[in-house]
Amino acid sequence: MSTSTLPTSEPPAFLTDVLGPARPGPRLNSDEITRPYVTLTFAQSLDGKIAGKAGKQLILSGRESMIMTHWMRTMHDAILIGIGTALNDNPQLNTRHLPPRSSNEERYHLPRPVILDTHLRLHPECKLLINYKSGTGRRPWVICSSSASPLNRATLEKAGARIIEVTERDGKLLIPELLRKLRSLDIRSVMVEGGSEVIGSFLAEAPIDREDGVLSSIVDTFIVTVAPIFVGDDGVGYGTGLSGDQIPKLQHIRTEVIGKDTVVAAKPSL
Template sequence: MSAPGFLHSVLTQPLQPSQCARRPWVTLTYAQSLDARIAGAGGKQLILSGKESMLMTHWMRTMHDGILVGIGTALNDNPQLNTRHVPNNTSLPAPRPIILDPYLRLPPTCKLLTNYAARTGRRPWIFCSPSAPPAQRTLLEKAGAVLFDIPTVLNGNGLDIQAMLDVLHEKGIKSLMVEGGQRVISSFYAARDTEGRPIVDALIVTVAPTLVGAAGVGVALDGAEKTLTLKHLRTEIMGKDTVVACQVVADA
């Protein structure tokens, strides 16, 4: 099955009307090694996906209104969050780049902002704490970023995921692709809406046939009161990688 065919087969499960009215569809996706590591020691970027599964990921980006990473990934990887690997991508929609950056550590010289200045990328949106440094706000806004203040949680060390989804819904983002890193993935696994339901709708994990070792970084679920209940939809071999797609179902 082609990457677009695979994705259309697993990303068409409808939200309940009450959910559609309140938040975007959320797809959580990432690549991991056989020993469940998503990054190297200290969060160092690892190229885990082969070219076929990487192409699938870029196709997936064209199917979402927004694409989100945390500040750790933004600093470690300096990502572009675009669809450059998709053939003839200029005729396809590109997602809005979104960064969770509580204290505005994103440098104004990052690729997201230089691409926007060069008119080769969309303007990034940054979600931050109301107490983020004013001087850094000015630098990022001058570089082209749009900033949104949302409440913090966990003693001020993280941002309120539901508040962010509320803003995205208000701004017309109907579907959101969440790519990482560790802290963001773990936060989305654990997050629930005001009625206690998961805020993730689909989970797509690429498993690469490699071992990273104990020093690598994995997804942390130990602090979550609940994890996600999953319904397997499809498993597909893409090049050297195995891609597993699941639908998230309401907790029993």
């Protein structure tokens, strides 16, 4: 375990070590042709909660680890969340916590926002679409099922969203198909930020992807920030309902103390 003081002009060594030169550069997974590199990341309390009562957004991360998370955003082609998070938090998914760049410096890479939104419930005036229209954010890609309302589709397209269809099962979009589609659209790395249901889906997919007969995990790296706080039983957890067999076994890569938080990086052990 080591303690970090964050550099101000480049991603912390912790991230470049753990993720490799994620952008641009060689991909690390062997099936890079069929899916992007996937980093599953979130912040949790000591009692395993990612949000407060009724999903109330909590600031769990301290300033330093939040900056680390924003550096992580610059290292991925796309950042993926579920519609629950989009509606609850109205996020921007940008790099606003990083130090401002001077006019002669290259701008921070902004990841492509990707929202899993089976029934197209995203608000046309959400910050992601407003930022896109004002030129301060990238065009969000909204992933839905073919049964989503054509009216909602037209409204979101008018508001600037790109709509992409993926097969749905029980209200959830199929993750392997989604990843293949993203890769075909030149997305080579995805940072999955949550929320609870999305984390659960990626955990459930993580152990083994047998589709092409190759044993591999759909998640390449887990980066979990643990904040020194208890939330209590009425907070929102994740991975509930997954048994020990379904949950991936981990190989520990590195643990870093960043500010008041502990950030754990692991890879699935196959």
